[in-house]
Amino acid sequence: MKIKYTTKNQRISIEIENDSIKDAFKHLAEFQEVFDQEACGLCESDNLQMIVRTVDSNDYYEIRCKDCTAKLAFGQHKIGGSLFPKRKKQDGSYDSKGKGWHKWNGNSA
Ligand SMILES: [Zn+2]
Numbered sequence: 637m638k639i640k641y642t643t644k645n646q647r648i649s650i651e652i653e654n655d656s657i658k659d660a661f662k663h664l665a666e667f668q669e670v671f672d673q674e675a676c677g678l679c680e681s682d683n684l685q686m687i688v689r690t691v692d693s694n695d696y697y698e699i700r701c702k703d704c705t706a707k708l709a710f711g712q713h714k715i716g717g718s719l720f721p722k723r724k725k726q727d728g729s730y731d732s733k734g735k736g737w738h739k740w741n742g743n744s745a
Contacts, residue, residue, distance in 0.1 A: 639664070643672045645682055666718045673708065673721075676701035677737030706737045 639660050642649040648671050654660035675682045681703035689696045697710040697719055710719040723736040731738070 641667065643668075644674050669721060670710065670719050673699055676704060676706055677708065677733075677735040678706045678739070679704040701737070704739070706734070706739050708737050 637654045637656070637660065639652045639654060640649065641652065641664060650667060652660065652663045652667070654663060673684060676684065679701060681701055683702040685700050685702055687698050687700050687707075689698070697712070699708045699710075701707070709722045711722050712719055721736050723731055725731045
């Protein structure tokens with residue numbers, strides 16, 4: 637069973653081959669969580685760029701807003717290699733304002 641999907645902003649289209657409905661659900665869930673980011677959580681710009689930074693042989697996956705330089709960082713599931721957006725603040729509470737989008741302080745930006 638093949639599924640075609642296009643992100644809400646029309647920029648990325650994929651075709652996924654699936655064994656079952658559950659398989660398709662998982663594939664789409666993984667894809668949407670990473671690629672279906674419509675806009676920056678801080679300035680609402682859709683001028684977004686995917687970035688992978690490698691530091692000490694660890695890869696860091698993030699989406700950067702090219703207008704206000706805010707970033708949305710992704711965590712990595714230990715099994716399966718999928719990614720999830722980090723929506724929580726450093727104190728562990730849900731970031732309801734920026735939905736995980738934030739600006740780096742210091743020199744890492
Ligand atoms: Zn922004």
